[in-house]
Amino acid sequence: MTYILKPKLHHPSLPKNDLGFTRRDYEGRVSTLCAGCGHDSISAAIVQAAWELDIEPHRLAKMSGIGCSSKTPDYFLGQSHGFNSVHGRMPSVLTGANLANRDLIYLGVSGDGDSASIGLGQFAHSIRRGVNMSYIVENNGVYGLTKGQFSATSDKGSKSKKGVENTESGIDLVALALQLGATYVGRSFSGDKEQLVPLIKGALSHHGPAFLDVISPCVAFNNHAGSTKSFDYVREHNEAVNRLDVILGRTPIATAYAPGELREVTQHDGSTLRLRKLAEDYDPTNKIAAANYLQERHAEGEIVTGLLFVDPDATDLHDRLGTTLTPLNQLTSEQLTPGCAALARINDGLR
Amino acid sequence: MKEIVPGGYLFYDSTKPLPASKFREDIHVIGVPLTAICNEAYKLPRERQLFKNICYVGALSHLIGIEPAVIEQLLKEEFASKPKLIGANLNAFNLGRDWAARHLDPIGLQLQRADAVGDRIFVEGNAAAALGAVYGGATVCAWYPITPSTSLAEAFTGYCEDLRTDPDGTKRYAIVQGEDEIASIGIVVGAGWNGARAFTCTSGPGISLMNEFIGLSYFAEIPAVIFDVQRGGPSTGMPTRTQQSDLLLAAYASHGDTKHVLLLPADPGECFEMGALAFDLSDRLQTAVFVMLDLDIGMQQWLVPPFKWDDTKRIDRGKVMTANALEAGEFFGRYTDVDGDGIPFRTYPGTHPTKGAYFTRGTSRNRMAGYSEKGVDYQDNMERLLKKFHTAATLVPGPVIRPAAQKTKTGVVYFGSTSAAMDEALETLEDKGHHINAMRVRAFPFGQDVYDFIHAHDEICVVEQNRDAQLRSLLMIEGAIDPARLTSILHYDGTPITARFLIDAIGKRLDARQATRQITRKT
Numbered sequence: 017m018t019y020i021l022k023p024k025l026h027h028p029s030l031p032k033n034d035l036g037f038t039r040r041d042y043e044g045r046v047s048t049l050c051a052g053c054g055h056d057s058i059s060a061a062i063v064q065a066a067w068e069l070d071i072e073p074h075r076l077a078k079m080s081g082i083g084c085s086s087k088t089p090d091y092f093l094g095q096s097h098g099f100n101s102v103h104g105r106m107p108s109v110l111t112g113a114n115l116a117n118r119d120l121i122y123l124g125v126s127g128d129g130d131s132a133s134i135g136l137g138q139f140a141h142s143i144r145r146g147v148n149m150s151y152i153v154e155n156n157g158v159y160g161l162t163k164g165q166f167s168a169t170s171d172k173g174s175k176s177k178k179g180v181e182n183t184e185s186g187i188d189l190v191a192l193a194l195q196l197g198a199t200y201v202g203r204s205f206s207g208d209k210e211q212l213v214p215l216i217k218g219a220l221s222h223h224g225p226a227f228l229d230v231i232s233p234c235v236a237f238n239n240h241a242g243s244t245k246s247f248d249y250v251r252e253h254n255e256a257v258n259r260l261d262v263i264l265g266r267t268p269i270a271t272a273y274a275p276g277e278l279r280e281v282t283q284h285d286g287s288t289l290r291l292r293k294l295a296e297d298y299d300p301t302n303k304i305a306a307a308n309y310l311q312e313r314h315a316e317g318e319i320v321t322g323l324l325f326v327d328p329d330a331t332d333l334h335d336r337l338g339t340t341l342t343p344l345n346q347l348t349s350e351q352l353t354p355g356c357a358a359l360a361r362i363n364d365g366l367r
Numbered sequence: 368m369k370e371i372v373p374g375g376y377l378f379y380d381s382t383k384p385l386p387a388s389k390f391r392e393d394i395h396v397i398g399v400p401l402t403a404i405c406n407e408a409y410k411l412p413r414e415r416q417l418f419k420n421i422c423y424v425g426a427l428s429h430l431i432g433i434e435p436a437v438i439e440q441l442l443k444e445e446f447a448s449k450p451k452l453i454g455a456n457l458n459a460f461n462l463g464r465d466w467a468a469r470h471l472d473p474i475g476l477q478l479q480r481a482d483a484v485g486d487r488i489f490v491e492g493n494a495a496a497a498l499g500a501v502y503g504g505a506t507v508c509a510w511y512p513i514t515p516s517t518s519l520a521e522a523f524t525g526y527c528e529d530l531r532t533d534p535d536g537t538k539r540y541a542i543v544q545g546e547d548e549i550a551s552i553g554i555v556v557g558a559g560w561n562g563a564r565a566f567t568c569t570s571g572p573g574i575s576l577m578n579e580f581i582g583l584s585y586f587a588e589i590p591a592v593i594f595d596v597q598r599g600g601p602s603t604g605m606p607t608r609t610q611q612s613d614l615l616l617a618a619y620a621s622h623g624d625t626k627h628v629l630l631l632p633a634d635p636g637e638c639f640e641m642g643a644l645a646f647d648l649s650d651r652l653q654t655a656v657f658v659m660l661d662l663d664i665g666m667q668q669w670l671v672p673p674f675k676w677d678d679t680k681r682i683d684r685g686k687v688m689t690a691n692a693l694e695a696g697e698f699f700g701r702y703t704d705v706d707g708d709g710i711p712f713r714t715y716p717g718t719h720p721t722k723g724a725y726f727t728r729g730t731s732r733n734r735m736a737g738y739s740e741k742g743v744d745y746q747d748n749m750e751r752l753l754k755k756f757h758t759a760a761t762l763v764p765g766p767v768i769r770p771a772a773q774k775t776k777t778g779v780v781y782f783g784s785t786s787a788a789m790d791e792a793l794e795t796l797e798d799k800g801h802h803i804n805a806m807r808v809r810a811f812p813f814g815q816d817v818y819d820f821i822h823a824h825d826e827i828c829v830v831e832q833n834r835d836a837q838l839r840s841l842l843m844i845e846g847a848i849d850p851a852r853l854t855s856i857l858h859y860d861g862t863p864i865t866a867r868f869l870i871d872a873i874g875k876r877l878d879a880r881q882a883t884r885q886i887t888r889k890t
Contacts, residue, residue: 363673
């Protein structure tokens with residue numbers, strides 16, 4: 017939330033996407049977060065993903081709640097409408113926006129306080145409702161804006177900056193999202209842009225509730241020894257199951273891969289998710305196996321990252337409701353108001 | 368038994384007769400052993416219980432001369448979908464009627480056949496409000512079940528299935544049952560932000576939960592329509608009883624300086640009109656608009672004139688910048704008062720590739736929607752919101768004023784479901800020599816004509832169905848009316864207000880005032 021504008025002047029040699037936009041056209045205002053904050057890396061990854069996907073900025077709506085993470089929509093996609101709503105309630109606002117106009121892309125940005133504490137209910141219900149959205153939690157395990165309280169995703173036994181040990185169990189939003197029916201589930205790390213950008217691209221291209229848990233260390237309050245969300249800890253314990261490429265339309269495979277190394281998942285809309293396997297036998301279309309794998313590795317203290325689950329034939333809330341393809345906010349008086357003749361019939365029925 | 372007027376009748380189940388000492392001496396007592404009759408006629412406990420009522424109607428039909436054919440016709444209509452029950456109920460009716468014919472004489476009162484209904488319709492306010500929402504162009508409904516508002520969402524669902532569903536099943540609406548009231552209003556705010564007409568329906572406890580979002584709607588200026596079907600409060604209160612006790616809650620909902628637009632329908636007819644109007648007002652004013660029903664209006668069937676609609680009417684979306692206007696280079700400042708009415712222009716997301724995008728937030732901002740904590744920016748915005756509220760006072764429905772037969776300095780102010788009882792009470796009071804001008808308030812904020820009425824009278828009785836005189840408080844707060852001029856007549860036991868109560872309460876007040884005048888020799 018800043019009033020510093022970035023200069024609009026671009027270097028002429030900046031690469032442009034198919035729409036003629038440079039990456040700078042997808043940026044927002046200057047971040048007011050702490051220098052080195054993981055969230056700024058995620059904002060940069062969102063900019064990169066939207067640029068690479070040739071998304072028209074005004075066709076995307078960015079929504080958030082309250083917290084450090086929820087401030088970030090001001091720092092990317094400045095040409096998009098944004099809505100910084102109330103604490104923990106981004107999912108319902110996004111759901112309403114999506115109902116009003118099914119044609120836009122909805123990107124929800126939230127944090128671990130916003131989604132795992134006050135907003136756990138709305139997080140859960142927006143996913144089980146099947147809202148077509150990309151829901152990103154910028155997960156740092158700590159309340160940054162209010163200076164360092166534990167959040168609900170802090171692991172039991174992890175230590176605060178002042179050395180206090182967290183005695184409460186941590187919530188794993190990825191495990192919840194899987195159970196609740198998210199049809200695209202991934203985890204990544206703000207410090208691994210190569211992994212993160214394709215995961216965001218996949219989420220933005222997915223038709224259905226897509227959830228990404230992005231571990232994003234808080235440099236001010238949760239980046240010390242004893243924390244399980246610090247840069248060092250995540251780097252040491254990051255266990256990626258695959259590397260993802262998102263391909264819109266069919267393009268030939270250019271690189272040579274060893275047999276069995278590559279797995280392609282073609283989604284309902286024709287986009288292809290090309291996965292390079294890192295963990296043997298990990299099948300991201302098998303939800304039960306994915307859930308088991310996550311639990312096993314978690315018990316070993318590892319943080320499993322990558323595209324963890326995808327249902328290529330996912331449906332969304334509009335499919336389930338049977339809503340017209342015309343966005344509801346574009347229906348005319350004639351399409352909405354039944355008129356006098358219908359009212360006369362209703363009156364007759366009430367006599 | 369206290370309720371019965373002297374000379375009136377008490378009709379009771381005399382299977383176990385009560386001693387005469389239990390009854391008042393100034394009333395007629397008629398006993399019919401309904402339980403005994405039904406126990407003899409039926410074997411199943413369920414039948415013995417269920418048919419007692421219709422057996423009672425049968426006995427009553429003999430006593431006051433109700434034509435059996437009329438009852439038969441009504442039974443046929445009531446049980447049209449379960450024809451087996453028509454004969455069974457008719458038998459029970461005749462059971463009671465025959466017993467009464469054998470043992471009792473008609474009491475001398477004869478029910479008269481009349482047709483006072485005319486072309487009027489019989490409908491509950493929740494259904495009427497839901498139909499109003501359909502005609503008002505609502506496309507998104509998010510709600511959470513709560514008595515007494517549930518049937519509003521259900522009626523909306525039913526009307527949309529009939530009126531807004533294409534033959535292939537495609538729906539021109541979306542209804543979501545939220546996980547709670549907070550999610551419901553969140554969905555409404557999200558949809559309103561994105562340019563759909565959206566509403567939720569709830570009751571007092573739901574409004575309490577929605578407060579934070581209502582403040583966001585006010586401050587970020589996002590349309591939202593909320594139907595509050597009021598019940599007895601506070602807390603869980605009396606969920607199945609009626610009250611008008613959410614007035615202050617709704618008028619000033621949420622933290623900080625907030626004020627909201629309230630519409631106050633008096634019957635299902637106005638529920639339909641205001642149910643539709645609320646969406647135009649909410650879009651024009653870009654803020655939350657409440658339609659304040661109560662359980663009595665919402666869940667009871669009322670006899671009202673048929674619904675009317677004007678087919679030339681078009682949905683008024685208020686000040687929305689189009690892509691063409693943006694392309695032509697028209698000025699757009701999201702929170703800039705360009706017309707002097709406090710209402711800024713807005714854009715829907717996705718309107719134009721490079722122009723008109725802005726960041727919506729619950730935090731303070733400047734006229735161009737940029738984040739600002741500068742005192743001047745904050746105050747400028749708050750003043751404009753106040754100006755917008757004054758504009759609202761000119762847009763909402765004005766009061767309905769009913770003058771007395773003679774010139775008078777006494778007035779009565781009331782609203783909502785008090786209306787029907789008040790009409791009856793004013794006639795009786797007029798007959799008794801009490802001349803009273805009456806004003807039915809139909810919206811908040813109050814227009815100038817509301818204050819003009821109050822200032823034209825020496826004494827005003829403010830009648831409402833709550834303990835704390837909430838309408839009176841609003842008049843005092845917003846209109847700086849001297850409290851001494853406003854006498855409260857309050858009815859809040861959860862039952863609908865009656866003409867008898869009003870005649871008694873208003874009559875006593877005016878008699879006392881007359882007595883004071885005589886003592887002080889004032890005229």
